[in-house]
Structure formats: structure tokens, C-alpha cells
Amino acid sequence: MPLPIRSIAALVVLVIGAAALTLYWQWPQQAVVQVDSASQDEPVAPLIASPLPGQPAPTADAPATPSALLPGLGGTEVDGELKSDSAGNLQLDLALRDYFDYFLSAVDQAGLDASVEALLADAGGRLQEPALGQLVGLLGDYLEYKRASLALLQQPLGAHQQAQPQGQLLALQQAFDSLAQLRRSHFSPDAVEALFGAEEVYARYTLDSLALVARDDLSEQGKAAAQERLREQLPAAMRASEERQSQAQAQQAQSERLWREGASEEQVRQALALSYDPSTVERLLLEQRTERAWQQRYTAYREQLATLRSTGLSPADQQHEQQRLRQRLFDAADQHRVDTYDAIAAKQQDRAPAEP
Numbered sequence: 001m002p003l004p005i006r007s008i009a010a011l012v013v014l015v016i017g018a019a020a021l022t023l024y025w026q027w028p029q030q031a032v033v034q035v036d037s038a039s040q041d042e043p044v045a046p047l048i049a050s051p052l053p054g055q056p057a058p059t060a061d062a063p064a065t066p067s068a069l070l071p072g073l074g075g076t077e078v079d080g081e082l083k084s085d086s087a088g089n090l091q092l093d094l095a096l097r098d099y100f101d102y103f104l105s106a107v108d109q110a111g112l113d114a115s116v117e118a119l120l121a122d123a124g125g126r127l128q129e130p131a132l133g134q135l136v137g138l139l140g141d142y143l144e145y146k147r148a149s150l151a152l153l154q155q156p157l158g159a160h161q162q163a164q165p166q167g168q169l170l171a172l173q174q175a176f177d178s179l180a181q182l183r184r185s186h187f188s189p190d191a192v193e194a195l196f197g198a199e200e201v202y203a204r205y206t207l208d209s210l211a212l213v214a215r216d217d218l219s220e221q222g223k224a225a226a227q228e229r230l231r232e233q234l235p236a237a238m239r240a241s242e243e244r245q246s247q248a249q250a251q252q253a254q255s256e257r258l259w260r261e262g263a264s265e266e267q268v269r270q271a272l273a274l275s276y277d278p279s280t281v282e283r284l285l286l287e288q289r290t291e292r293a294w295q296q297r298y299t300a301y302r303e304q305l306a307t308l309r310s311t312g313l314s315p316a317d318q319q320h321e322q323q324r325l326r327q328r329l330f331d332a333a334d335q336h337r338v339d340t341y342d343a344i345a346a347k348q349q350d351r352a353p354a355e356p
Contacts, residue, residue, distance in 0.1 A: 070118045072109040078102055082123060084131035090138070092194035100142055116143070138191065145186040152178055169210055176203055198238070205234055205242075251275055255288055265289075294334070298341060301329050 080099030083091040090096070103119035110118075116139070123135055153175070180200060183192050208230050212223055231242055251272065258268050265285065272281040308321050330338055 070106045070110050072106045082126045090131040090134040097195045297329050
């Protein structure tokens, strides 16, 4: 069944988990960070943002905290890490990208200028030259990449791509290739590998897995064997994580099958105990119990909603009664989930063939 997705961004976020690529901000007319390559050996203190009024200037011994410069990050610790090698050069790794994204996560609330200023002020207390100048240059590239990737991912999907699973898969593959090319146009090969290498490996694995599921020329046994070959190509740590995830999904599917077949909670507990320790078994049982109760409430809600819509009430009265029904069956924390389920149900009704 095709998903109700209308843009490339939604597909990429769904499959690759690249939420950081869809930050929404108003881009300034001029670049915030400009680095003259001829001055890389000079101190870059002028590039470090001045402190906000009433805040002490950051120093190497006592850098201003992010929460002081960006109230939206108050109460949090800086994500990621800045490191330099024995020669004083900036080390490129995923922790550096996490560091950038930590500060850029405040863009919506604080604005791009303030977020970059806070990042530079913090980095000035953590790095010496030449690593600091290298970070400033890389940050400029990263911001330009963010802007270009946002434009790429906001391209809408065509009607065929929205309606057909194969169209969605093709759009995903094209988006992945375009994003990979975009990264290589903004960063050096070493930077691409350090900042995005692991993500690209797993994204390719995910896309290949989706393509495998869509094949109709393989039996289920053949698909399972092909899936295992794909998994074996992953790096060891990623493969171990994927195997744990697959095990958890298989166990979840088994539990759901047992519940459908009318198994008792004790029977489900015994099945879970084959794979998990006692405390994990009880936690999973509680989660499953809670989820089953929620699904039962939602089913009752949909049944009562169908009855309500057949009573001949005006649209306004129907809306009022539906809201009362939702408030009676669900608490405030559940309302967003109900909205999502209702939207999916509406999409399915729109696609259902009209009765003759």
C-alpha cells in the first residue's frame, strides 16, 4: 500500500532518518562565515562572535555556555565533540557533524546568525589553530550544503510517485543519488566519508532491502537469502545492530500473531522469555498490553464515528460530537496520534473504489 507522502523530503526522512537535512530557516543575504584561505595561519578571533550584551567574552579557559548564547538549548549538553590530531589539524568524524547539528537545531527559535555565533564562540574555547580555522571553513561548506539539500528535498513528488510503491522507491533512489552527488560537490572525499559515510552505507542497504521486498520473481525463501547477503555486506558494528533490530521485529511479529490467535499473556511471556531476560520480558509485555488497549480504543472510536456520521447531523454538529468522542476515549497526549490515524484512514477511503 503506498504511503500518503507528497515530497522527496518526507520519503528521505522516513527511510534514511535524515531529519537534520530538513531544517527550516530563513537564509541570510550574505554568508555568515567567510574564511580567507590566505589567512588560515592567522588567529581567527575576529570571526568569533561578540558575546551577547551582559555576557562575558568567551575564553579558552571558560567558554560561554551554549545555553547562555542560545536559551533554546538551556539545560542541555553539547552534542558531538571537537578533536584535533597531534599536528593540531581538525579531526573529521561523525562527532563533528553532531556538533554542527546541535547548534543548528536552535535555528528555528534563535535564528541562523545567533546559532552560528554561538557555535563559533563555543568552538573558540575548544580548539587552537590550525584546527579552529579549518572548522570555520568546513562550517561554511556545511551551511551551503544544508541550503542546497533543503532545496533538493523539498521537490514535490508527482501523482504517480505518490500513488505507486514502485514510484516511491524510484523517487527514493533518485533522491539518494542526488544527495550523494550534492555532498561530493561541497566536501572533500575525506569529509564525505567522515561526516556521511555511515549514513550512506545504511541508506543504500535500506534502499536495496526495499527493492528486494518489491521483487515478484523471488520466493520468500529467496528473498530471505538475498536479504542475508545484503546484511553480510554491512560493517560489523552496523550488521550487529541490524541483526538485533531484525530479531526484535521478528519477536514482535510472533507476539502479535500469538495475540491474534487468542494466546494468553502467560503464553506470550513464555515466548518472549526464549529471547529476553525477565525484566525485558515484563517491559515488553507492558508495552504490548498498553498498545493493544490503545488499538482497541481506536477501533471503538472508529466504529462510533461511523455510527455518528450516519445519524444525519449537520457537519458542524458531527464535528462537535466527534471532538467529544475523542476527548472521552483519549487523553491529550494521544490526540496527535489519533490525528495521524484519522488522516491515514481518510487517505485509504479516498483511494477506495466507489461502489457501483
